[in-house]
Amino acid sequence: MKLFDVYPLLDINIVKGENCKVWDDKGTEYLDLYGGHAVISIGHSHPHYVDAICQQVKKLGFYSNSVINDLQVKLAERLGKISGYPEYSLFVINSGAEANENALKLASFHTGKKKVLAFDKAFHGRTSLTVEATDNPNIIAPINANNLVTHLPFNDIKAFEKEILEGDVCAVIIEPIQGVGGIRVVSKEFLQSIRSLCTQNNVVLIMDEIQCGYGRSGKFFSHQHADIKADIITVAKGIANGFPMAALLIAPQFQAKHGLLGTTFGGNHLACSAALAVLDVFESDSLMDNATQVGNYLMQELAKIEGIKEIRGQGLMIGLEFDSPIKELRNQLVYKEHVFTGVSGTHVLRLLPPLTLTKADADIFIGKLKKAMKA
Incomplete structure (x- = not known):
């Protein structure tokens, strides 16, 4: 048996990581400004994180959600406090697409309506509802094409x-900073207008914070830059630093009913121990402040480089748009300069490093980017 050919792979086998660096099986060191697709929030192999998982697996790795799990309770309390949403409820699951799928279902249960509003260039997942909310017709299978989602222009109030005034809208789902869409930041005024109109029209506002949340923007959730609250917030990626995990933060007005939602592996003991360790490091190492300071520094220094068309982002979620395709530039960065970055489309480099990135790391990257651009 061979692997199903799903991804175009770089010809590199990564076998080790430490903070913002990774090594391949040949011993080559790479600076990681991709963070495993925004997943590595506290750095690779953080000692506290490793110890927490090891200690937990010695006691209990898994039991089902048919019994009390004190780690879930503790995580809900800690996450509510650090995020600014202490009055919300937590539903813990496994992946970002699963989080958005459940959020959309919950919105429809709550309102009795079925139409969804999303935005151009959005990416919300590959499950039944989320793939239709994603603005990419190439990944929507015939069975998923139910015409329940309308895509609207970004930042066009x-x-x-x-x-929304045409009615029958159950939910609006939006990424405050689009990741796959090219690091496009929603305006504060647009988010505030959406919040107001959703409230007026009994529409559930879902903030997809899967990539842009969890401290990456400098605030715990990126929509908090607009001083608003969402009805449901979805998180994944950095929540457990690489252990598969996701969650919904759900406003008090949603009534729980046994059987509507469920999960087998979601919120298992190992996942919760990983997520709690992440929050420990967030607080002990002031990672949100670091994301702001290093992110601002990095964007200021990048702005001095000729040849970059536009720099977009907040904190340590940065997009570099170029006039010409960046395939060869990215290859130079990976294979010659030994730096990992992400891409969006054909013209944008995405920087999604661990939130532990230092100014010294940023300077190294800038030097390597300049060399790659001249190659």
Whole structure:
């Protein structure tokens, strides 16, 4: 048997990681400004994180959600406090797509309606509902094409207002900073207008914070830059630093009913121990402040480089758009300069490093980027 050919793979086998660096099986060291697709929030192999998982697996790795799990209770309390959402409820699951899928279902249960508003260039997942909310017709299978989702222009409040007033909208789902869409930041005014119109029209506002949340923007959730609250917030990626985990933060007005939602592996003991260790490091190492300081520094220094068309982002979620395709530039970075970055489309480099990135790391990257651009 061979692997199903799903991803175009770099010809590199990564076998070791430490903080913002990884090594391949030949011993080559790489600076990681991709963070395993924004997953590595506290750095690779953080000692406290490793110890927490090892200690937990010695006691109990898994038991089902048919019994009390004190780690879930503790995680809900800690996450509510650090995120600014202490009055919300937590539903812990396994992946970002699963989080968004459950959020959309919960919104429809709550309102009795079925239409969803999303935005151009959005990416929300590959499950039944989320793939339709994703603005990419190439990944929507015939069985998923139910025409329940309308995609609207990003940051266009007039188009949004017109659509929501037509009625039967159960939910609006939006990434405050689009990741796959090219690190496009929603305006504060747009988010505030969406919040107001959702409240007026009994529409559930879902903030997809799967990639842009968990401290990456400098605040715990990126929509908090607009001083608003969401009805449901979905998280994954950095929540457990690489251990498969995701969650919904659910407003008090949603009524729980046994059987509507469920999960087998979600919120298992190992996942919760990993997530609690992440929050420990967030607080002890002031990672949100670091994301702001190093992210601002990095964008300021990048702005001095000629040849970059546009720099977008907040904190340590940065997009570099170029006039020409960046395939060869990225290859130079990976294979010659030994730096990992992400991409978006054909013209944007995505920087999604661990939130532990230092100014010294940023300087190394800038030097290597300049060399790659001249190659």
